[in-house]
Amino acid sequence: MTSADQQRRHLVVIGGGMAAQRLVEALVARDSDTDGRWQVSVFAEEPLKPYDRVALTSYFSARDADELTLGDPGLWDQPHVRLYRDRKIESIDREAQQVTDRLGETWNYDELVLATGSSAAMPPIPGNDLPGVFVYRTIDDVAALRGWVEAKREEGKGARFDRPVRGAVIGGGLLGLEAAGALKALDAQATVIQFGTHLMDAQIDLGGGQALKRLINDKFIAVRTDTVTQEMRPSRRTGHVGRLDFGDGGRLDVDVVVVATGVRPRDELARDAGLAIGERGGAVVDLSCHTEDPHIWAIGEVACIEGRCIGLVAPGYAMAEVVADRLLGGQATFPGADTATKLKLQGVDVASFGDAFARTEDSMEIVYADPVAGIYKKLVMSDDGKTLLGGVFVGDVAAYASLRPLQGSELPGDPSSYITPTGSGDGLAGLELPDDAGVCSCNNVSAGTIRSAVTEQGCTDLAGVKACTRAGTSCGSCLPLVKKITTTELEKVGVEVSNALCEHFELSRAQLFDAVRVAEVHTFTEIIDRFGYVPEGAADAGRGCDICKPVIASILASLGNGHILDGEQETLQDTNDHVMANMQKDGTYSVVPRVPGGEITPDGLLVIGQVAKDFGLYTKITGGQRIDMFGARIEQLPQIWRRLVEHGFESGHAYGKSLRTVKSCVGSTWCRYGVQDSVAMAVELELRYRGLRSPHKLKLGVSGCARECAEARGKDVGVIATDKGWNVYVGGNGGFTPRHAKLLAEDLTSEELLRTIDRFLMYYIRTADRLQRTAAWIEDVEGGLEGVREVIMDDSLGIAADLDEAMSRHVGAYRDEWRAVLEDPEKLSRFSSFVNAPTTPDPDLAYASERGQIRPATPQERDADEDLIRPVLIAGTTLEVRA
Amino acid sequence: MMNAGATTRSEQTSGPAPSTWVAVCQRAELGVERGIAALVDGQQMALFRLRDDSVHAVQQRDPFSGANVMSRGIVGTRQGEPTVAGPMYKQVFSLRTGACLERGSYEPVDDSADLRTWDVQVLDGVVHVRAPHNGSVEDVKS
Numbered sequence A: 001m002t003s004a005d006q007q008r009r010h011l012v013v014i015g016g017g018m019a020a021q022r023l024v025e026a027l028v029a030r031d032s033d034t035d036g037r038w039q040v041s042v043f044a045e046e047p048l049k050p051y052d053r054v055a056l057t058s059y060f061s062a063r064d065a066d067e068l069t070l071g072d073p074g075l076w077d078q079p080h081v082r083l084y085r086d087r088k089i090e091s092i093d094r095e096a097q098q099v100t101d102r103l104g105e106t107w108n109y110d111e112l113v114l115a116t117g118s119s120a121a122m123p124p125i126p127g128n129d130l131p132g133v134f135v136y137r138t139i140d141d142v143a144a145l146r147g148w149v150e151a152k153r154e155e156g157k158g159a160r161f162d163r164p165v166r167g168a169v170i171g172g173g174l175l176g177l178e179a180a181g182a183l184k185a186l187d188a189q190a191t192v193i194q195f196g197t198h199l200m201d202a203q204i205d206l207g208g209g210q211a212l213k214r215l216i217n218d219k220f221i222a223v224r225t226d227t228v229t230q231e232m233r234p235s236r237r238t239g240h241v242g243r244l245d246f247g248d249g250g251r252l253d254v255d256v257v258v259v260a261t262g263v264r265p266r267d268e269l270a271r272d273a274g275l276a277i278g279e280r281g282g283a284v285v286d287l288s289c290h291t292e293d294p295h296i297w298a299i300g301e302v303a304c305i306e307g308r309c310i311g312l313v314a315p316g317y318a319m320a321e322v323v324a325d326r327l328l329g330g331q332a333t334f335p336g337a338d339t340a341t342k343l344k345l346q347g348v349d350v351a352s353f354g355d356a357f358a359r360t361e362d363s364m365e366i367v368y369a370d371p372v373a374g375i376y377k378k379l380v381m382s383d384d385g386k387t388l389l390g391g392v393f394v395g396d397v398a399a400y401a402s403l404r405p406l407q408g409s410e411l412p413g414d415p416s417s418y419i420t421p422t423g424s425g426d427g428l429a430g431l432e433l434p435d436d437a438g439v440c441s442c443n444n445v446s447a448g449t450i451r452s453a454v455t456e457q458g459c460t461d462l463a464g465v466k467a468c469t470r471a472g473t474s475c476g477s478c479l480p481l482v483k484k485i486t487t488t489e490l491e492k493v494g495v496e497v498s499n500a501l502c503e504h505f506e507l508s509r510a511q512l513f514d515a516v517r518v519a520e521v522h523t524f525t526e527i528i529d530r531f532g533y534v535p536e537g538a539a540d541a542g543r544g545c546d547i548c549k550p551v552i553a554s555i556l557a558s559l560g561n562g563h564i565l566d567g568e569q570e571t572l573q574d575t576n577d578h579v580m581a582n583m584q585k586d587g588t589y590s591v592v593p594r595v596p597g598g599e600i601t602p603d604g605l606l607v608i609g610q611v612a613k614d615f616g617l618y619t620k621i622t623g624g625q626r627i628d629m630f631g632a633r634i635e636q637l638p639q640i641w642r643r644l645v646e647h648g649f650e651s652g653h654a655y656g657k658s659l660r661t662v663k664s665c666v667g668s669t670w671c672r673y674g675v676q677d678s679v680a681m682a683v684e685l686e687l688r689y690r691g692l693r694s695p696h697k698l699k700l701g702v703s704g705c706a707r708e709c710a711e712a713r714g715k716d717v718g719v720i721a722t723d724k725g726w727n728v729y730v731g732g733n734g735g736f737t738p739r740h741a742k743l744l745a746e747d748l749t750s751e752e753l754l755r756t757i758d759r760f761l762m763y764y765i766r767t768a769d770r771l772q773r774t775a776a777w778i779e780d781v782e783g784g785l786e787g788v789r790e791v792i793m794d795d796s797l798g799i800a801a802d803l804d805e806a807m808s809r810h811v812g813a814y815r816d817e818w819r820a821v822l823e824d825p826e827k828l829s830r831f832s833s834f835v836n837a838p839t840t841p842d843p844d845l846a847y848a849s850e851r852g853q854i855r856p857a858t859p860q861e862r863d864a865d866e867d868l869i870r871p872v873l874i875a876g877t878t879l880e881v882r883a
Numbered sequence B: 001m002m003n004a005g006a007t008t009r010s011e012q013t014s015g016p017a018p019s020t021w022v023a024v025c026q027r028a029e030l031g032v033e034r035g036i037a038a039l040v041d042g043q044q045m046a047l048f049r050l051r052d053d054s055v056h057a058v059q060q061r062d063p064f065s066g067a068n069v070m071s072r073g074i075v076g077t078r079q080g081e082p083t084v085a086g087p088m089y090k091q092v093f094s095l096r097t098g099a100c101l102e103r104g105s106y107e108p109v110d111d112s113a114d115l116r117t118w119d120v121q122v123l124d125g126v127v128h129v130r131a132p133h134n135g136s137v138e139d140v141k142s
């Protein structure tokens, strides 16, 4: 320990949940600006790094706990931060300023923060301890629930009828509805049992609750309101929960029950330590988050602040920021709870904020309801009808994001115009939020902060604003508004946010794709004549540029217009496509033959080795499991390819915005863990999609079992074998912003897998923007991943047959591009170094040798000109060139 | 500007002085709206034939990468001006004057960001070039 370390004070945090994570993140960020005053130890009962509990339901589909990790995982590797996982704290000794963990170890603290959250409440219903009864609070709960439903499904299959798993959720609040959605997602039936008069009665009024019930029923979730559950009874055969008995004499047969009736603050440590406890539980704190003990603080759900505990993450984050500030000598106070909520159930939109129940004296309610459509919207206004106090939105929450930040301010114009169908658009469009209006409540970001991210920090798009302000990075409900403010601000500072491709086309890539497809035009000249933008005073739209030409080249290729170097198409190709090789820094090229699935014979290796040797090329294994040969001059490319093609190789399209490789692990043929033949599948996929042109490069991966040795989830499409078939994940990529692919569909047969990927790729190719990779594209599709799933799995747009047909056309029309060039003297003539000296190498090329191979000489080496390797003609390789 | 010291293996025997017209190739050998390199008296140039059959010659060396690749760029227009985009880092140059019209965030590795140009004449379908009085690009632009 250095003396600086000894001077550090020790902060102990009990609980490793959402509030704790935010506290440490905020403290570390600001403490490192000073010379670092704190040594932080976090004791967590759960075995995982702090994770995003709000997104817990997504764990059903993701199954990857790492994906839920909050913030930068590197936080926990910082030198003065320690996270002790699976280390519950058992007691606090206030006198000695010590805590004792479950292993009996004691730890001194200078300051102590309670961030123990809540536990799910379990009402005293007889039978609540039967197997098959679950709560919904932690990853372990979710994993257990999932396992149970899957086991019950298997049992059901054994029975005479293939009967679905029957589920019930006790509790019709936010959490209960989310749990019901999760049961449906697991293919179980779901009935929501609500004690109160309507669903979500803590957030919305009766009218809203009735509209909501209709929407929930549309999701095939049954609802029973005004219902008391009296007993949970075991099945006689299994002893597992089998039936619910209700107060009104009704019953319901069940295989699984989720209890979501509320939460209890985990204040047991505070109680035992003799700290003040709120009327309904929780460690009592003041607005600085101090308990009555000057060295003990409480934040998050365990804190009883302003007389109550709040079961939402935003106020917990606000408390965490207050404590971080105070620990560094600041004077921050709790700004008051933002209790706005939004239901996270796909396809059911519910949101409320502020005084949703019109409890303010003399307040007015303005209601718009369309029972048939399941829409209910209410604004609560001050007695003079001017100031917005709260709102409830069911079925149509478009106005929620814009109105919520205006809570407490005057609404310009007639309030009803914000919620009636005809008025809502106009009212909102004109809204200009004041700078101090809170936009993202999860991360406490105001409209002004978002604006200055654009004007001062120079962010130029939504992604930049998100990264810079953190707005929209938690629950995401504020994203439409963040996007709107960002766009408005960008327009103000003169950044063009139109989706025009370039000065020659006002259309986006997707629009142009459709235009070309529908109009059935096949050449650039036709396209720019018909769809090009003619500026005022100009005679025509011009002749395109390095932006629109490659886009059109790609569109024409995707629509099947013959060889990419045919006729006018040749002039559209970008640097690499133009010569079907990858240009390197000295103007020479690299050459990559296709090695489907990374499987190659020893003879194949010998051929590549011999070619590289004969032409003096540098060789390197690529990340996509093939071999790259560098240093090929333009005039050598046909000779190199002639050799490769003769030996059965074909273009690897490493140069194209197109399918690159399908990486695979060795799979079940050799690996002792493999459950499917991943190599065979990878080869099949690679041969199917080879040559497919797309908005950006495409990479696929196939793993033979869940160990995922092929790193398939880092690919645009990742396939992972299961014992029943294949799971397919989409939207992964490496590079500058790495992304993990997300689960699209499970346990597919090989045939279903191909169809799913066919549609996914074609839909992407048709609708993505220029240079937009699949991850960003999925975010842009309406409804996100779920929206994509609906289009390709449920055919919600009715285009599936069309997509299938387009892909089968591609597969049928595939020809090796390089072989075609070798057979065409006209195309071959392009591959000359100089029109008047076709086989003379570029005289300026020079190489040094390093680790036994060549590399381009550096400028210094050129100046010194010692022992550089200069290109030589390869004898006997004169090409046919047109005179 | 050009790498005059480099050894050349020109198949052209020692050509006439650069200020006189030199025949390079048939116009028919040039693809429309695509470039091709030529080696004239040890100097590398990029020839471009446009839709109106006019032919333009600029230096083959890309001032932003130092590689001899300009002939492999995409031909197009910017506000009506015929252009070529550098294939390496996508700067845009005027084909008439050689001026760099768009450089993005890059700095040239050469002294000038602009391309040198040559006068071009097509006689009986044969392309001839001539360096304009060893002129700098500034002269040409004015």
Ligand SMILES: Cc1cc2nc3c(=O)[nH]c(=O)nc-3n(C[C@H](O)[C@H](O)[C@H](O)COP(=O)(O)OP(=O)(O)OC[C@H]3O[C@@H](n4cnc5c(N)ncnc54)[C@H](O)[C@@H]3O)c2cc1C
Pocket (backbone or CB within 6 Å): A014, A015, A016, A017, A018, A019, A020, A043, A044, A045, A046, A053, A054, A055, A056, A057, A087, A088, A089, A090, A115, A116, A117, A118, A136, A137, A138, A175, A178, A266, A269, A299, A300, A301, A302, A310, A311, A312, A313, A314, A316, A342, A344, A475
């Ligand atoms: C399914 C679900 C959906 C939700 N959706 C939303 C939503 O949409 N919007 C919203 O605002 N909120 C939502 N919430 C609530 C939100 O997750 C919580 O408000 C938030 O997690 C509270 O943070 P916290 O740090 O106070 O508690 P927690 O995140 O619960 O963390 C407390 C941690 O402390 C640990 N702990 C407890 N006692 C000890 C001890 N003695 N020693 C060591 N460790 C201990 C616990 O194991 C736990 O890991 C949702 C919650 C769930 C379960």
Ligand code: SF4
Pocket (backbone or CB within 6 Å): A665, A666, A667, A668, A671, A672, A673, A674, A675, A678, A703, A704, A705, A706, A707, A708, A709, A710
């Ligand atoms: S992913 Fe599975 S099958 Fe493939 S190599 Fe790894 S362990 Fe073997």
Ligand code: FES
Pocket (backbone or CB within 6 Å): A439, A440, A441, A442, A443, A471, A472, A473, A474, A475, A476, A477, A478, A479
């Ligand atoms: S409000 Fe939740 S992320 Fe912004």
